[in-house]
Amino acid sequence: MFNLILFGPPGAGKGTQSEKLIEQYNLIHLSTGDILRSEVAAQTELGLQAKKLMDRGDLVPDEIVIEMIRSKVEAGLDANGFIFDGFPRTVAQAEALDILLSNLGISISCFLALAVDEEELINRLLNRGKDSGRADDADENIIQNRIAEYVNKTAPLIGYYKGQGKFKDVVGTGSVDDIFNRLCESIDVLIN
Ligand code: B4P
Numbered sequence: 001m002f003n004l005i006l007f008g009p010p011g012a013g014k015g016t017q018s019e020k021l022i023e024q025y026n027l028i029h030l031s032t033g034d035i036l037r038s039e040v041a042a043q044t045e046l047g048l049q050a051k052k053l054m055d056r057g058d059l060v061p062d063e064i065v066i067e068m069i070r071s072k073v074e075a076g077l078d079a080n081g082f083i084f085d086g087f088p089r090t091v092a093q094a095e096a097l098d099i100l101l102s103n104l105g106i107s108i109s110c111f112l113a114l115a116v117d118e119e120e121l122i123n124r125l126l127n128r129g130k131d132s133g134r135a136d137d138a139d140e141n142i143i144q145n146r147i148a149e150y151v152n153k154t155a156p157l158i159g160y161y162k163g164q165g166k167f168k169d170v171v172g173t174g175s176v177d178d179i180f181n182r183l184c185e186s187i188d189v190l191i192n
Contacts, residue, residue, distance in 0.1 A: 030085065109190060
């Protein structure tokens with residue numbers, strides 16, 4: 001299996017690029033943001049709990065997202081591989097993912113990090129907020145909180161995956177197609 005973590009700060013384009021990568025490489029897309037938003041839309045107990053945190057731009061507790069991912073991975077083991085989009089977001093999530101995958105006899109193949117500067121991130125998210133209906137895109141203070149959560153809790157994953165020799169950074173600015181081509185170049189080196 002080829003198992004990719006697509007990493008980056010909020011608004012880096014993880015969701016945008018994952019949509020294209022799953023087509024190109026026939027992978028299963030696992031976005032914890034999308035899964036959480038579908039729980040919110042279905043008004044499940046988990047969704048109601050998560051909504052308050054997401055609307056403020058805070059991370060949802062590790063135990064919740066780890067359990068969500070566990071069931072999706074176990075259900076998708078006959079696929080070519082997975083793209084993890086927005087997960088892991090803390091070192092505890094990364095450690096839990098390593099244990100989950102190793103118990104299933106698989107592992108992360110690479111960790112591609114989209115690099116985008118803060119001004120561009122804020123512009124993209126405010127822009128999406130105009131018509132997405134997402135409360136976490138509507139207000140610059142909430143976006144700043146999401147970026148702070150990223151810096152404090154998520155960015156340490158770069159060191160974690162560098163330690164495993166799986167880290168590769170990719171310029172995340174420019175056209176969607178240019179960024180996609182850069183990601184494909186990094187992936188093709190690994191799978192060919
Ligand atoms: P996510 O849904 O993961 O969202 P994201 O970080 O906002 O976005 P992404 O990087 O995917 O950006 P996108 O492609 O959409 O998380 C939302 C919330 O869920 C979190 O704040 C947290 O509360 C919770 N959550 C999720 N996972 C969690 C976890 N593991 N643990 C705890 N909590 C968790 O792109 C953004 C915008 O930029 C779009 O409008 C897009 O069109 C635009 N764009 C993309 N590429 C562009 C380009 N090249 N040029 C210009 N614009 C571009």
